[in-house]
Amino acid sequence: MSALEHDRTAPRRAVDPPRALADFDLVCLSHLRWDFVYQRPQHLLSRCARARRVFFVEEPVRGDALPRLECSRRDCGVTVVVPHLPPDLDEDETEMVLRCLVDDLIGSQRLGNYVLWYYTPMALGFTRHLQPAATVYDCMDELSGFWGAPRALGERERDLLRSADLVFTGGRSLYEAKRALRPSAHLFPSSIDAPHFRQARAVQPEPCDQAELGRPRLGYFGVIDERLDLELLAAAAELRPGFTFVMVGPVAKIDRAALPHRPNIHYLGQKPYAELPAYIAGWDVALMPFARNDSTRFISPTKTPEYLASGRPVVSTSIRDVVEPYGREGLVAIADTPAEFVAAVDRALEQSRRAEWLQRVDAFLARGSWDHTWAQMESLIAAAVRANRAGGISKVGPCSTT
Incomplete structure (x- = not known):
């Protein structure tokens, strides 16, 4: 099977018409900076922003006396959100402040029907309380293998793998590794512009x-x-x-x-x-x-x-x-x-x-493109949103048992 194709072992879904897919906003929680290297998140979320509001929440910057959010909209339509925090907060205080800042973002932007999209499981520490329409974990790297990985990363990723509505993986090796905790994970390897x-x-x-x-x-x-x-x-x-x-x-x-x-x-x-x-x-x-x-x-x-x-x-x-x-x-x-x-x-x-x-x-x-990959992902997300809505599910954060 081509590494550019969606995993054929997973059930295929017809791509819904654009009107049916646009009924949610998206909040992404990332360990990466939007303006760092243009890669998987930028390819996917810039396509997502063609049909809805997308907020890309980066890791915090420390140094400000008072906590605040810096928001700036990119030409592709994505709004980049940078939390600014005081320099002397410990881990628990950091997560408490980030929780308040994310609540402010959701309230100020009137985000009612939104999807949470995770690139870092560490963000669970300040988003467990949220009630998204659906939760997505796009696992693009084995972050626990990187230098300086947080000690809590493994446990939080296990929580996210078990409870997210959808898990996408960025390569076959990751897909095979994550299936032990999430047999229904979807393989979406790197595509091509x-x-x-x-x-x-x-x-x-x-x-x-x-x-x-x-x-x-x-x-x-x-x-x-x-x-x-x-x-x-x-x-x-x-x-x-x-x-x-x-x-x-x-x-x-x-x-x-x-x-x-x-x-x-x-x-x-x-x-x-x-x-x-x-x-x-x-x-x-x-x-x-x-x-x-x-x-x-x-x-x-x-x-x-x-x-x-x-x-x-x-x-x-x-x-x-x-x-x-x-x-x-x-x-x-x-x-x-x-x-x-x-x-x-x-x-x-x-x-x-x-x-x-x-x-x-x-x-x-010719077997794969970012447009095709996003269309498949978007269809799966829309189906998860509709299923949660039809089932009357009020998700108590992404770490609740589903």
């Missing part, structure tokens, strides 16, 4: 900070954090001093001093989503040098189909959700040791059957 990234197949204006870099260029875009194998990157750069390694993205959770610094490794920083095709157009090979550790055990990188849509050959380490199906289909080269990795890059640079490979890439990517 193919037209956006296909721009990289045509000549693009060269970004100024990349224009003078040597060729061949090997590129990566995404967060630079503990999920990357920095030793592999350093060793590959040393093995191929004539290659240029371009790293596009913010550095997070690791000390910049720990990054490998070689004459042929260039860190260009975070770039807007709209500019990524211009950068990729100047690469010869796209890289996914992920480490194999707890933080990558269940990842399903969104950048895999994005790289492929860009028309660039891809070399990745053996991340499970990349090996299956992309490696098995011969769309991505898999290599783990430095010697294997640079050898795979060498072969990619010499790729002689590019037209045939691109045909297979396009056929594969």
Whole structure:
């Protein structure tokens, strides 16, 4: 089964007409910043905002003397909500204040019929009392495997997996891991905004900070954090001093001093989503040098189909959700040791059957899109809202037993 398709083991539902699907607002509770990296939440919720109000509640910022909410509406229609808290609150006080702020948001916006959408189970600490029309947990990462994960995360996720009306998972590995607590979870792997990234197949204006870099260029875009194998990157750069390694993205959770610094490794920083095709157009090979550790055990990188849509050959380490199906289909080269990795890059640079490979890439990517993924999710949510309403269910927060 394609990793871009909805899980065929789950029952299919017909997509309802738009009028029937618009009868709820949505409040998302996230550990991610909306303006950080454009990924799964932004793709899905910007589509959700085409038909309803969407409020994206970020983790709090500390430093203000008095608690407050900062709300700002993005061009896509999503309202980003940033809680500002005093700096000296302990954990219990933080959750108490956040509970009041979320209540203020729901009251001031007159949110009567709303869906709660969780990206972080930690938000249960200040939302258990709410009465949403339905509750969704979109599990896009195994957060307990990340550095600095809160101690309460595992227990709260178990609560959310048991009680949410719907559980979506962002990759097959996560889906298989979460089915033990939620057999009815739905598999929705990373989809693709193919037209956006296909721009990289045509000549693009060269970004100024990349224009003078040597060729061949090997590129990566995404967060630079503990999920990357920095030793592999350093060793590959040393093995191929004539290659240029371009790293596009913010550095997070690791000390910049720990990054490998070689004459042929260039860190260009975070770039807007709209500019990524211009950068990729100047690469010869796209890289996914992920480490194999707890933080990558269940990842399903969104950048895999994005790289492929860009028309660039891809070399990745053996991340499970990349090996299956992309490696098995011969769309991505898999290599783990430095010697294997640079050898795979060498072969990619010499790729002689590019037209045939691109045909297979396009056929594969045609199986899924973010529009299609959101339409399926929206239909499932609308059905859950209607079922709760018809059953006269007054949900006492997402941690109630259903």
